[in-house]
Amino acid sequence: MSNPAHRRSVITGIGVVAPNGTGTGAFWKQTQEGVSVLDRVTREGCENLPLRVAGEVRDFDPVASVEERYLVQTDRFTHYAMAAADLALDDARLGRADYEDTPFKVGVVTAAGSGGGEFGQRELERLWGQGPRFVGPYQSIAWFYAASTGQISIRGGFKGPCAVVASDEAGGLDALMHAARSVRGGTDALVVGAAEAPLAPYSVVCQLGYEDLSACDEPTRAYRPFTADACGFVPAEGGAMLVVEEETAARGRGARVRAEIAGHCATFTGAGRWEQSRQGLARAVEGALREAGCAPEEIDVVFADALGVPAADRAEAGALADALGAHGRRVPVTAPKTGIGRAYCGAPVLDVSAAVLAMEHGLIPPTPNVFEVCHDLDLVTVRARPAQLRTALVLSRGLMGSNSALVLRRPTDTPD
Amino acid sequence: MPDRLTYEELAALMKSGAGLTVDASEMESSPGSAFEEYGLDSLGLLGIVAALENRYGRPLPADADRCKTPGEFLDLVNTTLTGV
Secondary structure (H helix, E strand, O other), X not given: OOOHHHOOEEEEEEEEEEOOEEOHHHHHHHHHOOOOOOEEOOOOOOOOOOOOEEEOOOOOOHHHHOOXXXXXXXXXXXXXXXXXXXXXXXXXXXXXHXXXXXXXXXXXXXXXXXXXXXXXXXXXXXXXXXXXHHOOOOHHHHOOOOHHHHHHHHHHOOOOOEEEEEOOOOHXXXXXXXXXXXXHOOXXXXXXXXXXXXXXXHHHHHHXXXXXXXOOOOOOOOOOOOOOOOOOEOXXXXXXXXXXXXXXXXXXXXXXXXXXXXXXXXXXXXXXXXXXXXXXXXXXXXXXXXXXXXXXXXXXXXEOOOOOOHHHHHHHHHHHHHXXXXXXXXXXXXXXXXXXXXXXXXXXXXXXXXXXXXXXXXEEOOOOOOXXXXXXXXXXXXXXXXXXXXXXXXXXXXXXXXXXXXXXXXOOOOOO | OOOOOOHHHHHHHHHHHHOOOOXXXXXXXXXXXXXXXXXXXXXXXHHHHHHHHHHXXXXXXXXXXXXXXXXXXXXXXXXXXXXX
């Protein structure tokens, strides 16, 4: 094995199942056009709950995307993850023939914030409605945070290091860090990311306790971070899976290297302590830059966490100023998630996907539904902004107090 | 006394409980093929045992969920049900 320090992690495949589209083609078209798909919640049993607006995945046919056995044996969050993993593997042109002789060189990492709430609710209803003998055995694995990692691993025959990051939103970025660490340790490829399915009655009721959840019933007004109208966040379902490979192995098999995972850092400042998240997020940015060997001025675009809670937005703007200095007020910042909502752990992985696509297209997607910015930030609004992008910074914070930052770079052999 | 469990019923239980589409006549013609070959794992068989116990209102032997093949499983279930 080569020197671990020389084993760089690169993204070679992207698979998206998002409220604004399945597959990177549909996702990028809607994202760069700044289309908002936030809408009234329509899921059965959720219509009369106080959560009015969410980002539902509607352009997804589970029957066409995953085998029937997984429809019966796993939860919706796993259906999304399996479908996204397939899309990512296709995108990376990584097939069984590439790894059937070296299955221990390919691993799986997912992040999960809540597991399979819809499946779990159905089985718990059987428990209390009919009795314990009517609870199906697949409940033992389907609800579980690790379900998607396990099913993707078994289905694909990936026998390398497998893990699940059970965390809040920032876990999506931490999963990528975990994958990069596996690559340094000798793994050649990982299927990594997160997809969530929090829009079922039990899951929604659990979220109603979050004081940062938007109670607004107007889809265009419910999620407006960095404005004076900020009134909380809108949840979403879906997410993204990526194929991350050791760079030499990827190039050796002729894969298209789309971006390098150059640096990452995570900190923790406690649930709901948004003022303190300023320092935590700034430290995460500084740590990620240090690992990437990247000066603040090299950051060409920031994909913000953009919670939509005034204290949290203020802390994020402050963190950028603290960590990037004067560049923090000049660098273009965007938050495309205002058009689709926050898919918990899936949200930052969708942002990483958008960041890679933005670098490839030389176009910073806008922040839908946001117009009057009340912080000292160059937030990209209304329409996409052309820009030469070599380095992107992706930020994520979680409701439970995690802060995470990830630096992505275009591969050095990419022409401008 | 309930009727004997048939291969058709077993195939239907594999479909509803584990999402597997299995040809009953194929299973009947090679009863010694392992459940594994049809994609049924141990959790899937456990679910079928529970469904049958609920249907018949009586327990199956403790080792029912350890049967390896459809033939073995049907023999055990039908022996229990008919007392033969």
